[in-house]
Amino acid sequence: MQSETKASTVGIVTRKRAIWLIAIVVIYFVLINLPTPNGLSLVGQKALALMLIVVITWVTGIIPIGIASLLFVFLQSVIGIADVGTAVGNFANPTLLFVLSSFFLAIALDVSGLNNRISLKLTVLSGGSPKKALFYLMAATAVLSMVISDVPACAAFYSIGLALLRKNNCKVGSSNLGKAMMIGIPVASLIGGAATPAGSSLNVLALSLMKSTANIDITFLQWAAIGIPIVIIALPLTWKIMTFVFPPELERLIGIEDIQKDYQALGHISAKEIKFIVIFALLLITWFTESIHKIPLPASATFGAVLFFLPGIDLLSWENTKHRIGWDIILLIGAASSLGTAFWKSGAATWMANGALSWTQGVSLVVVVLVVVIFTTLIHLLLPVNPAIISIMVPALVGYAATIGMGSPLALVIPMAQAVHSAFLLPLDSVPLITYASGYYTMVDFFKSGWIISILWCIVITAVIMVIAPAIGLF
Structure with missing residues (x-):
């Protein structure tokens, strides 16, 4: 009986995927055979149709993301919007090296054991206060997420938070502390990820994409000068929102004594932890001094990753690392870069942006920035695939900035790039999905705090950018 039920379920899923696949093919051919709109070339029309089916494919998952990403890179030459060499060249860009290096950095942190030491220490510092414990976990997650990817940063503190909740018998689905902690940790990770390019x-x-479309470089320090203040302002306010929406039902946590014992059992800092700290410190120095030595971020990140494998350091080996790398994410990022560049060069991005934003011409810059931030925040409800948002929005905003004669597209691209982290309305992003599996909160719970945090995020991003960006010469 069970085998029959399983076979029936598989059959239903297969039929749904087949229907979606047929629908996507039909949508594409319908779109490219419609009359070409004014101001858009036939190549641009094809690029726009391709981008639409790319988004649908990524969101529905009818083809595995990694395989679909490779398909769409080569499909550009088949439909005539870019030759094979150009499409592959835009895929195999330095961004891929940085993403790969980020995985090595996160794995090395875990192997060294330093993340466990930090999380235990911060929990002990709370002194048993639920609100303090929540703040320390959120703050630590955000700080870690400034320099490694959001997913491993969230995962590092998720286990500590989950252990605390279970130790205190916080009931799944009804505990306010459980809701605040399991929502707060991924939200903090998303916020921290906006702080630096390495985040x-x-x-x-x-x-x-800024480099390939507008030939504009932004240094690590310039990005951090905007991103870090945003995090410093937004994080404590977000913590306040979490404790207001979900006031903890406990006055004091139990189990802190056990965590204290676990922390003491770690003993003195280990050789592995020291090795990681030294290499990581060198990386940070290199990143913040990029404008002096001119070593690009992907290159320095790659050099740093190699250090973990060197004899005498041996924090990582290929055998214990290769299976922990998110190859599908790497392929997705490469495809997004390739598609975004083709979208820009075809003229489709400029055409789309002009149609959507033409009404903002003549209004003040602060209004335009706020509109971009709000739109980027809301689009997560329709398109929960952030690389796709980036690959569409960056070329579109660069094109629109050129059309209206804006001196630099950074005034639009930087706010969008900050706001793209704001997957706060529903747990559809890969980061909140880590804790959503715990069952401590529902999508409705996530939205209860998420809509307030989203409003806060839009205001903080706009305010910080309008104050700091001109002061450091970005506008």
Whole structure:
């Protein structure tokens, strides 16, 4: 009986995927055979149709993301929007090296054991206060997420938070502390990821597309000068929102004594932890001094990753690392870069942006920035695939900035690149999905705090960018 039920379920899923596949093919051919709109070339029309079916494919998952990403890179030459060499060249860009290096950095942190030491220490520092414990876990997650990808940063503190909740018998689905902690940790990871280019592959993808479409470089320090203040302002306010929406039902946590014992059992800092700290410190120095030595971020990140494998350091080996790398994410980022560049060169991005944003001409810059931030925040509800958002929005905003004679597209691209982290409305992004599996909160719970955090995020991003960006010469 069970085998029959399983076979029936598989059959239904297969039919749905087949229907979606047929629908996508039909949608594409319908779109490219419609009359070409004014101001859009036939190549641009094909690029726009391709981008639409790319988004549908990624969201529905009818083809595995990694395989679909490779398919769409080569499909560009088949439909005539880019030759094979150009499409592959835009795929195999430095962004891929940074994403790969980010995985090595996150794995090395885990192997060294330093993440466990930090998380235990911060929990002990809370002194048993649920609100303090929540703040320390959120703050630590955000700080870690500034320099490694959001997913491993969230995962590093998820296990500590989950252990605390279970130790205190916080009931799944009804505990306010459980809701606040399991929502707060991924939200903090998303917020922290906006702080520096190293905080997320999305940031590096945005920088890469800025270079390929507008030939503009932004240094690590320039990005951090905007991103870090945003995090410093937004994080404590977000913590306040979490404790207001979900006031903890406990006055004091139990189990802190056990965590204290676990922390003491770690003993003195280990050789592995020291090795990681030294290499990581060198990386940070290199990143923040990029404008002096001119070594690009992907290159320095790759050099740093190699150090973990060197004899005498041996924090990582290929055998214990290769299976922990998100190859599908790497392929997705590469495809997004290739498709975004083709979308820009075809003229489709400029055409789309002019149609959507033409009404903002003549209004103040602060209004335009706020509109971009709000739109980027809301689009997560329709398109929960952040690389796709980046690959569409960066070329579109660069094109629109050129059309209206804006001195630099950075005034539009930087706010968008910050706002793209704001997957706060529903747990559809890969980061909140880590804790959503715990069952402590529902999608409705996530939205209860998420809509307030989203409003806060839009205001903070707009305010910080309008104050700091002109001061450091980005506008």
